[in-house]
Amino acid sequence: MPIVTLTTDFGLRDHSVAAIKGALYKEMDTVRIVDVSHEISPFDNIEASYIIKNAYRHFPDGSVHIIGVDSEQTPDNRHIAVFLDNHYFICANNGIISLIASEIKPDKIVEINIHKTVESIFPMIDVFVKVAGHILRGGTLEVIGKPITTLKTQELIEPQINDAKNRIIGHVIYIDNFGNVVTNVKKSFFDAYRKTRNFEVKARHVKFDTLVESYSSGIDFTLPPKKRGEEAKKLALFNSSGYLELAIYKSNPKVYGGASSLYGLQPMDTITIDFL
Amino acid sequence: MPIVTLTTDFGLRDHSVAAIKGALYKEMDTVRIVDVSHEISPFDNIEASYIIKNAYRHFPDGSVHIIGVDSEQTPDNRHIAVFLDNHYFICANNGIISLIASEIKPDKIVEINIHKTVESIFPMIDVFVKVAGHILRGGTLEVIGKPITTLKTQELIEPQINDAKNRIIGHVIYIDNFGNVVTNVKKSFFDAYRKTRNFEVKARHVKFDTLVESYSSGIDFTLPPKKRGEEAKKLALFNSSGYLELAIYKSNPKVYGGASSLYGLQPMDTITIDFL
Amino acid sequence: MPIVTLTTDFGLRDHSVAAIKGALYKEMDTVRIVDVSHEISPFDNIEASYIIKNAYRHFPDGSVHIIGVDSEQTPDNRHIAVFLDNHYFICANNGIISLIASEIKPDKIVEINIHKTVESIFPMIDVFVKVAGHILRGGTLEVIGKPITTLKTQELIEPQINDAKNRIIGHVIYIDNFGNVVTNVKKSFFDAYRKTRNFEVKARHVKFDTLVESYSSGIDFTLPPKKRGEEAKKLALFNSSGYLELAIYKSNPKVYGGASSLYGLQPMDTITIDFL
Numbered sequence: 001m002p003i004v005t006l007t008t009d010f011g012l013r014d015h016s017v018a019a020i021k022g023a024l025y026k027e028m029d030t031v032r033i034v035d036v037s038h039e040i041s042p043f044d045n046i047e048a049s050y051i052i053k054n055a056y057r058h059f060p061d062g063s064v065h066i067i068g069v070d071s072e073q074t075p076d077n078r079h080i081a082v083f084l085d086n087h088y089f090i091c092a093n094n095g096i097i098s099l100i101a102s103e104i105k106p107d108k109i110v111e112i113n114i115h116k117t118v119e120s121i122f123p124m125i126d127v128f129v130k131v132a133g134h135i136l137r138g139g140t141l142e143v144i145g146k147p148i149t150t151l152k153t154q155e156l157i158e159p160q161i162n163d164a165k166n167r168i169i170g171h172v173i174y175i176d177n178f179g180n181v182v183t184n185v186k187k188s189f190f191d192a193y194r195k196t197r198n199f200e201v202k203a204r205h206v207k208f209d210t211l212v213e214s215y216s217s218g219i220d221f222t223l224p225p226k227k228r229g230e231e232a233k234k235l236a237l238f239n240s241s242g243y244l245e246l247a248i249y250k251s252n253p254k255v256y257g258g259a260s261s262l263y264g265l266q267p268m269d270t271i272t273i274d275f276l
Numbered sequence: 277m278p279i280v281t282l283t284t285d286f287g288l289r290d291h292s293v294a295a296i297k298g299a300l301y302k303e304m305d306t307v308r309i310v311d312v313s314h315e316i317s318p319f320d321n322i323e324a325s326y327i328i329k330n331a332y333r334h335f336p337d338g339s340v341h342i343i344g345v346d347s348e349q350t351p352d353n354r355h356i357a358v359f360l361d362n363h364y365f366i367c368a369n370n371g372i373i374s375l376i377a378s379e380i381k382p383d384k385i386v387e388i389n390i391h392k393t394v395e396s397i398f399p400m401i402d403v404f405v406k407v408a409g410h411i412l413r414g415g416t417l418e419v420i421g422k423p424i425t426t427l428k429t430q431e432l433i434e435p436q437i438n439d440a441k442n443r444i445i446g447h448v449i450y451i452d453n454f455g456n457v458v459t460n461v462k463k464s465f466f467d468a469y470r471k472t473r474n475f476e477v478k479a480r481h482v483k484f485d486t487l488v489e490s491y492s493s494g495i496d497f498t499l500p501p502k503k504r505g506e507e508a509k510k511l512a513l514f515n516s517s518g519y520l521e522l523a524i525y526k527s528n529p530k531v532y533g534g535a536s537s538l539y540g541l542q543p544m545d546t547i548t549i550d551f552l
Numbered sequence: 553m554p555i556v557t558l559t560t561d562f563g564l565r566d567h568s569v570a571a572i573k574g575a576l577y578k579e580m581d582t583v584r585i586v587d588v589s590h591e592i593s594p595f596d597n598i599e600a601s602y603i604i605k606n607a608y609r610h611f612p613d614g615s616v617h618i619i620g621v622d623s624e625q626t627p628d629n630r631h632i633a634v635f636l637d638n639h640y641f642i643c644a645n646n647g648i649i650s651l652i653a654s655e656i657k658p659d660k661i662v663e664i665n666i667h668k669t670v671e672s673i674f675p676m677i678d679v680f681v682k683v684a685g686h687i688l689r690g691g692t693l694e695v696i697g698k699p700i701t702t703l704k705t706q707e708l709i710e711p712q713i714n715d716a717k718n719r720i721i722g723h724v725i726y727i728d729n730f731g732n733v734v735t736n737v738k739k740s741f742f743d744a745y746r747k748t749r750n751f752e753v754k755a756r757h758v759k760f761d762t763l764v765e766s767y768s769s770g771i772d773f774t775l776p777p778k779k780r781g782e783e784a785k786k787l788a789l790f791n792s793s794g795y796l797e798l799a800i801y802k803s804n805p806k807v808y809g810g811a812s813s814l815y816g817l818q819p820m821d822t823i824t825i826d827f828l
Contacts, residue, residue: 003577005570013315014289015331015517018281021310022334023278029336034508034573035811039565042528055567058574058677070526072490075497121490122516123478125334127608177563178594214624214673221627240674250592250622271639287729291607291793293555297586298610301555305612318730318804330820346802348766351773363627398764401610453738 001032002136003059004240007052008068008124009040015237016124020068023125027133027268036065043070045154046267049099049180050174054241058085064132067091079112079123080148081141088130090133095154102158110145159185161193168193168273170244172203172265180239180247180256181265185273187238194275201236203246203271206263208236215249234259246271277308278412279335283328284344284400285316290399296344299401303409319346320432322543325375326458330517331542332363332376338446340408343367343513344400355399357407357417366404378434386421386479397508402437409485435461444469444549446520448479448541454524455534457497461549463514470551477512478549479522482539484512491525510535516540522547553584554688555611558606560591568676572620575621575677579685588617589643595622596820601651602726602734608639608652609754616684618627619643620676631664632700633683633693640687642680647706647788654710662697688703692741711737713745720745720825724755724817731810732791732799732815737789737825753821754789755798758815760788767801786811812820 006025006026010016021033033071036055040048046146048069056065064087071092082089082097084106089097093111112131120126131144141147159170168190174182181203201208218232233249246265260266280300297309310332315322324345334340334493340363345369349355358365358373360382365373369387376401382520388407396402407420415464417423435446444466450458488494508523522541527534536542556576562568588607594602600621603774608617616639623644625631634641634649636658641649645663664683672678683696693699711722720742726734733755753760764770770784785801798817803810812818 001581003574005574006312009453011315012311013313013327014453015312015327016453018310018312018331019334022281022331022336022339025308025310025336026336031277032577034570034577035564036570037565039563041530043526043810051565051567057572057573058578060574062579063574070494074492074495120512125516131624163796177561177566177568214627219626237673240677250595252311252596254593285729287591288587289589290729291603293589294586294588294607294730298555298557298593298607298612298615301584301586302610302612305553317806319802320804335786348768350768350771397789401792 001030003029003032003034003063004064004132004136005036005055005059005065006038006068007036007040007048007055007065008038009042009044009048010068011236012038020066020124021127023129024132027129029135030137034059036072036075045070045095046157046173049097049157052089052096053099056089057085059087062088063176064088064090064135065255066124066128066132067096068128069096070094071123071128073115073120073123079115079127080151081110081112081135081145082106082151083108083141087122090131094150095152095157097151098153099152099157106151108141109151110141111143111148114144115139129241158185159183159189161227165193166275169275170271172267172269172271175260175267179251179260180245181254181259181263181269182239183244183246185271187242190244190273195276200274200276201244201246201271202274203269204264206246208246210236212237215247219249222240244271277306278304279308279310279339280332280408280412281310281335281339281341282314282344283312283316283331283341284314285318285320285324286314286344288298288314295398296342296400296405299405303405304412307412316345317405321371322449323435324372324434325430328365328372332365332408333361335363338364339360340364340366340411340427342400342404342408343372344404345372346370347399347404349391349399350398355391355403356427357386357388357411357421358427359417360383361519369428371428371433373427374429375433377427382427385424385427386415387424388421390420392474396438403463404484430446433460435459441469442551446547446549448543448545448547451536451543453515454523455536456521457525457535457539458515459520459522459547460519461520461547462516463520466520466549473551476550476552477520477522477547478550480540482510482522483549484522490515491523495525520547553582554580555592555615556584556684556688557588557607557611557617558590558617558620559588559592559600559607559617559702560590561594561596562590562620564590569634569772572618572676572681573682576684577821579681580688583688584757586611592621597622597637597646597648598709599724600648601709604648605651608641609637611639612640614640615722616640616642617679618676618689619648620680622646623675625672625675631679631689632703633662634703635660635693635695642683645650645704647704647709647766649703650705651709653703658703660693661700661703662693663700663806664697666696670693674678677712678792689780711735711738717745718827722820724821724823725814727819729735730799730804731805731812732797733811733815734791735798735823737796737823739794739796742796742813749827752826752828753823754826755821756816758786758798760798762788763796764789767799768813773802796823
């Protein structure tokens with residue numbers, strides 16, 4: 001059964017997500033709809049980039065991913081459909097795909113041109129759902145859009161290396177449900193410059209000179225739970241998506257704070273990695 | 277595959293929604309269940325009315341919509357099933373359907389009478405799921421209830437026009453995920469009285485004398501983003517559901533406030549439209 | 553169609569839940585995935601116990617329930633699969649199943665041993681989804697794990713009776729979406745000790761000497777709504793899951809407080825029942 005995923009900033013209280021699902025079932029009875037996230041911060045393309053990048057690759061080839069974040073069509077912001085890594089993406093050309101496309105070259109990009117003369121006030125239903133239906137029925141992208149060759153990119157989405165090749169400058173791109181702090185530094189980027197050198201990760205007041213393999217790595221399980229200490233819970237690792245994460249073992253951000261509040265780090269804050 | 281939608285005030289943390297889904301799958305293996313919203317404010321019939329009205333019409337004909345808001349059966353509050361606009365609704369007779377029924381006459385209404393002698397403590401499963409199963413298997417409403425002819429209505433759910441026909445008095449009925457303020461004034465109602473006159477929409481400290489076609493209408497895209505100005509983001513329009521909405525372009529209520537907080541408007545607040 | 557349910561503390565904003573669903577669809581195209589809850593408080597095994605216990609029994613026999621709460625494998629915390637009451641559970645051996653297993657003896661428990669040498673950083677996908685796929689394809693538990701005979705239990709999860717058999721000491725285990733306070737005292741436990749005696753339920757400043765049958769029991773519906781009084785809304789009952797609950801009729805915790813805030817009760821607080 002073909003799969004369509006939905007990623008939006010519409011929240012789960014409004015009727016919008018259900019309206020899209022109803023319209024998709026009208027378009028194709030047998031589709032399987034999966035929510036990726038509807039809790040993207042309003043109009044936050046970087047957050048949406050990170051979420052869709054790490055979700056899509058777990059789905060079967062041929063899945064269609066609709067992204068409804070900042071999707072009103074304006075002169076700045078055109079609707080596109082992209083075929084990449086055997087997956088389809090339908091979204092606005094606002095940089096959301098650039099985090100994926102920086103690693104995997106798109107096979108095809110089209111600027112959607114099935115719009116009526118008056119712009120739609122609910123493009124997710126009037127445009128994106130129609131395009132998804134077209135793709136699910138085996139239609140080609142050229143039928144619903146004009147091929148283009150480049151995608152808009154997002155500022156700050158990629159980490160930088162200095163000229164001396166001894167400092168990476170990255171940014172926080174996401175705070176997860178446990179309050180852990182995700183940066184835009186991928187393991188492959190880090191490894192390419194580190195070689196065999198020692199390193200120091202710095203972000204505001206915290207420093208790490210080792211990276212661990214799992215969230216519980218710092219814990220000495222031979223000690224009784226109360227003697228294991230709070231310091232041992234602080235850690236940095238490459239998370240399951242391959243991004244450098246500054247974390248706290250078993251943190252509960254609602255009760256006693258997570259890495260974000262304890263380390264004082266927010267999205268877009270700078271982190272540096274010095275190679276020594 | 278038949279569709280059952282769910283609209284409740286149960287939230288997504290409790291087990292209640294999953295229990296209903298499990299019971300529905302036991303009732304009929306092939307049903308497709310779609311969440312409309314489980315974040316309705318507790319016992320808020322007006323919010324539920326607005327959400328289900330704008331969701332249901334996007335679903336295929338024959339869909340069954342279960343609404344579990346204020347659904348404990350009491351002497352004031354009887355369980356009903358309604359067939360209207362080729363859709364089935366199962367809910368309490370507490371005004372939730374009145375927003376839909378004010379525009380589209382129900383074809384059939386029954387007061388459900390399959391209850392045991394002791395009232396159920398979880399009527400969604402013991403009554404609504406059973407009724408949904410009956411309908412999905414092709415059963416008629418008369419088998420599970422006694423036909424009635426009128427539905428309870430809700431106060432404040434409809435806007436009023438004054439005797440001189442030059443002022444509409446409406447109310448805020450919903451604040452959406454972006455903080456935008458939705459009123460109960462529909463385009464058809466507004467157009468019927470406005471004719472060709474000028475108008476002024478007033479709500480607390482804000483006034484609008486034009487209605488735009490899309491959220492970005494006020495923006496001059498020939499200017500660089502930083503020069504487009506904050507005032508240009510304030511707007512009033514008929515939203516994709518046809519209701520008058522007082523909005524702010526690209527607002528993020530979590531970070532710098534949305535229309536609701538910036539205009540100082542809450543559900544049930546009055547808005548007036550004067551025709552000049 | 554086989555059913556897999558998901559219960560996690562991952563929240564609905566992150567990509568994690570969607571990643572698990574994608575992986576499950578890759579594992580088996582025809583599976584039906586149902587969310588139980590993703591809003592479990594981080595690492596809160598007691599909350600997870602209560603939620604999964606009251607959800608699973610509404611699902612068809614043969615359903616597979618994946619629980620991703622506190623599921624990183626450590627020396628303290630091994631992965632298990634349990635067959636019990638014709639349902640399968642895949643989780644960590646951290647007490648989550650003990651609330652169910654205290655009433656219904658497991659037919660089979662295995663400690664999962666399909667792990668690679670390096671521990672997985674995302675065990676839900678690398679281990680739990682694989683085990684679910686194995687079960688859905690008809691595989692036996694012995695193939696993916698080593699039979700064990702006992703489950704870890706959780707402190708405070710069961711109420712206690714004193715030596716004189718005239719006082720039950722229980723605890724609050726959950727606050728629901730309406731702010732109602734759920735305790736760990738089941739009707740069967742209460743009835744077994746009460747016999748025909750009078751009783752008094754006490755928790756902080758509130759006392760109840762009667763238990764009602766429904767949330768609206770205290771309301772005199774012959775009076776007009778404004779004369780029905782606030783005191784009549786306070787009640788104690790056995791909820792639809794059979795647990796003693798201290799509640800308020802039609803409470804809205806977001807606006808004017810629910811039982812939890814008005815009675816001053818939080819998870820793990822003590823409640824006593826004296827038989828007189």
